Amino acid sequence: MKILVVDDFSTMRRIVRNLLVELGFSNPLIQEADDGNAAMTMLKTNPFDMVVTDWNMPNMTGIELLQAIRAEPKLKGMPVLMVTAENNREQIIAAAQAGVNGYIVKPFTAVTLKEKLDKIFERLAASGASA
């Protein structure tokens, strides 16, 4: 599974990558982008199966990236997991309204990440089966 990790902090990208590898995802299939613009360019030119993104980033924020993904016909079905320090009600609602698939508040554990990923894949499988 090809995963794109988007965060302006290189430390956080590395941590998320580390956790994903620990959960069994293939390290070489994980790629990184440092803001929404860079992520959008990569998503348009390479096939990815999932995006894990931060909220607070320069140039293009995580919520703007999510909106851009949902507005792009080829990408609109892409699962997007938001991993962010932003935990106020309005922001969580905004992410939900923009069509986020999962929302994790930092700092988080590998167990939380696994739970959210499992839930995303369960829902996708269910919607795929019913379609």
Added chain:
Amino acid sequence: MTAPMTAVVGESLPPEVLDLLNSADGTAFEQALDVMVRQREQHLFRALGVLARDLHGAVCRLGGDLANEGVPESMTDARNYLAEVLDMSSQAAHRSLDFVDRMRPEAEALSSNARTVLGNGGNESDPVAVLARQAQVFANACAEGLNDMVLVQSWQDLAGQRVKKVVGFIESVESSLLELVRLTGALAGREAPVEVAKVSSQDEVDRLLSEFGF
């Protein structure tokens, strides 16, 4: 009707104005009112003038202090220090993650080797088996600890985001200060050279300050 008015405003007014207020002469009354308002305005303008001069003086001193004395010496230095904090904390976190990357395979190899030794048999009291079992417990504990160490490094991201917010705050203080410089410069009779809202680069900031003699 005149008596209650005298009771309300009479205490702060000179007797001649009071007389006019109480007189039936409408024109004289209006003139008296006019004089009173003008006197008040002049007081206000004088006070505003003093305030503007004081403000300008204070901003001049503040500009001088920022350029010459205080620690950190200037807003730019403050921003640079915070950028250094971000950089150093990022390097430290990456070094910890490098350490995890180096040690994780070591722990896995130790655990795997211990498993092989234990798989070769040997009874409970065999020192080799005892050591292998201890090594395996140790290697597994290390692997778990290393995973925790990775997660703990997220402090750098969380602390870094707060540092970035402080940098934003310093920028807003700086632009408010520049607005103050522009305003007091204009009050002191000088033309405002640039729109403060358009000041963005450090060069522009320095140029604006120097145009006002800071």
